[in-house]
Amino acid sequence: MYKTLLITLLAGIGLNVAQAQTDSAITPSSIKTLTLKQYADYQKGPTLESMALPATMNRYPMPDDVLRYKKELKLTPEQVTKVTAISKYLQLKKTEIGQSVLRNEKKLDDMFRSQKLDEGSITFYANRYGLYEGEYRTSVLLACYNTYNVLNPQQTTKFWQLKKP
Template sequence: MGIFKLISVLTLWSCTLIAAAQPADTTAAAKGMPAGMDIYKLAKVATGQHYPLPGEVMFYQKQLTLTAAQLSRMTAIIKTLNLKKAEISQSVTLNERTLQKLFATRKAQESNLIFYGNRYGLYECEMRTAVLVACTLTARVLTPLQINRFEQLQKNADE
């Protein structure tokens, strides 16, 4: 059983490093995301049900004719999400440095690999929750007509 846990942790860690090595997404919504985390994948359950990402809504603010009150609320949502991105990015970076140090000094043991592997999972869960909350709050700011218009603008941009 011990070797199975070790292999699982090493696989998780390897996936994290591979994901971190991928080219960065340059869109506003993805900017500042923790290494190895994809905002679009984290938000998919929300965006698929008409709860848009706040950064993408702000991209279309003129076409959506957002009011001053809506802009203020959207700015607050984005600011909160960006703070969470920065906080979690810092935590992920420290976690990765610790793992790298454990391997570099040949002190990697099953127990500490499990601990740091699970810790990364907690950071990803925390980031997903922050993204989903931001999508929920964004949908509350917009009118149904604005959500429909936003989705049409995105559809046209994808074509």
């Protein structure tokens, strides 16, 4: 009897905890227009994959991918240093641009909430998104280009052989 009561009690607690947890994909963040998940994603910065497609589809590798295969590619210490620097710079740009998007989104939210806006302000802050996306895409594509230039032709060929699924 105590066992049944204990199981029932624990099941009830588990159900309450599950109901109390929020879904970050739909729960608003401190910026009304973003969910908690979107906010967290912007804090980390935008994803790389789609931004890199023109480069990667034409065999210009992402720096982090090259670093994963550094032993197999027999990268020299100098090459590892160069590709690591490219990767770190790209990560810095990713975070920086994500933070800029958050500040911009907050400004738009504040302007509409306070009703202190005009067409010029809306245009200015809305157009910033294109600038941020362009800056980030440039950083990603340059990272691929610069990584490609660090490798010799044999390493590039070997990389794409290793990368194939």
